[in-house]
Amino acid sequence: MTRNVLVVTHPGRPEALQALRNAVPALVEHGFDVYSADLSGSTARELGIRLYAPYQQGTQMKISDFEAVMVLGGDGTILRAAELIFGSHVPLLGINLGHVGFLAESEKEDLDLAVARLAGRDYATEERRVLQVTVHRPGFAQPVIDWALNEATVEKAEPARMLEVSISVDGRPLSTFGCDAVILATATGSTAHAFSAGGPIVWPDVAAKVLVPVAAHALFARPLVLGPSADCTIDVLTESGVGGVLVTDGRRQTDIPQGSRVIIKTSDTPIVFARLSSAPFADRLVSKFRLPVEGWRGNGNTMRGETDDA
Structure with a gap:
């Protein structure tokens, strides 16, 4: 059975294209047919990616034909991807290439792991109200x-x-x-x-x-x-x-x-996110906003996992 994944990125940013070059071979190796709605025809051919034209009359693909949408970028790119999947239950997996990237689930350093988790369907889904x-x-x-x-x-x-x-x-x-x-x-x-x-x-x-x-x-x-x-x-x-x-x-x-x-x-129509981590939302706040938590002690340990001898 064919597995299709739509990759959304910012084609004008070199770091986004480099992340795409790293992601596509891994996705193909895991059995995915990779599509893009952002790239020019020449760049898509170079990377071995098929083009998805959602607003082109007579297009053969529908958003529901995709198993997931992987976003390589910041929150702005994730919001653009949300426009493509709105009204469907296709999950969106964000890989942060921006600054804060609050909507993203993973960082670019963990791209290979994220691809493997996506391929193994090793993720939870979370509905966000709109x-x-x-x-x-x-x-x-x-x-x-x-x-x-x-x-x-x-x-x-x-x-x-x-x-x-x-x-x-x-x-x-x-x-x-x-x-x-x-x-x-x-x-x-x-x-x-x-x-x-x-x-x-x-x-x-x-x-x-x-x-x-x-x-x-x-x-x-x-x-x-x-x-x-x-x-x-x-x-x-x-x-x-x-x-x-x-x-x-x-x-x-x-x-x-x-x-x-x-x-x-x-709205009665949510956006579905793919989640790789079960960490509580407080951890995301601390990580994304770089909040100072060095003085916190839980279970007798500091946030750094060091034993409190005081």
């Missing part, structure tokens, strides 16, 4: 439908002006204020843009959404943690001096003029 985003704009009969794995951000379209918004939750008004932006993040995205704006980190198994106003002129403009069934509505007020822009996962943009309404819910 946001469903609906935008109603004046003058448009049909709404814009989008989604986000990390966050949906309503931000001002002009740097020198303030965006006037009204926030409601579950159909009940909550607050009205001027601001630079409003971020609505998943638990997965709580370590990204929302965290940089002062929001809390939410453990990924917590079914929650985080609302974070950015530079809001209001007494009550603290981050809020909403439940999974809560619907959040952001209205761009008609008296706002400027329209807004909806940005989803930092990748897709929708203009939202005055009078627009953005409704954000928890």
Whole structure:
């Protein structure tokens, strides 16, 4: 039986291409047919990779034909890969080539091991909730439908002006204020843009959404943690001096003029990640953010595994 794997990377970065050159022979040796949606035809032929053209009319391959998607890159590349698998249950395995790489499961030094684990189906799967985003704009009969794995951000379209918004939750008004932006993040995205704006980190198994106003002129403009069934509505007020822009996962943009309404819910469609490690989320935080934990003592030992003789 043919085993297909889609490899997503950044073809313009030399370290990504080098990682791809290392990964492809190992994947082929383990019996995979390797596909790419990023490479030029000449580079693909050189590496022995087949091209996958998901948006090309008449393409023979479907995303469901792949056993897994392996991402060689940082969080931005993983978010791009998520666009390819959204709506399927194909697992995504991230190999970090970036800086923090919070969404990645493994580092580039462990690439061979990750390939072997993938080939042996020696991994667990974890579903991550995403946001469903609906935008109603004046003058448009049909709404814009989008989604986000990390966050949906309503931000001002002009740097020198303030965006006037009204926030409601579950159909009940909550607050009205001027601001630079409003971020609505998943638990997965709580370590990204929302965290940089002062929001809390939410453990990924917590079914929650985080609302974070950015530079809001209001007494009550603290981050809020909403439940999974809560619907959040952001209205761009008609008296706002400027329209807004909806940005989803930092990748897709929708203009939202005055009078627009953005409704954000928890989607029923998750993104599936392949997990190689059973380590708790706290360990990931310590590793990715390089948190100082030298003074911690567990079971009589320090974090470095040294016996505490004090």
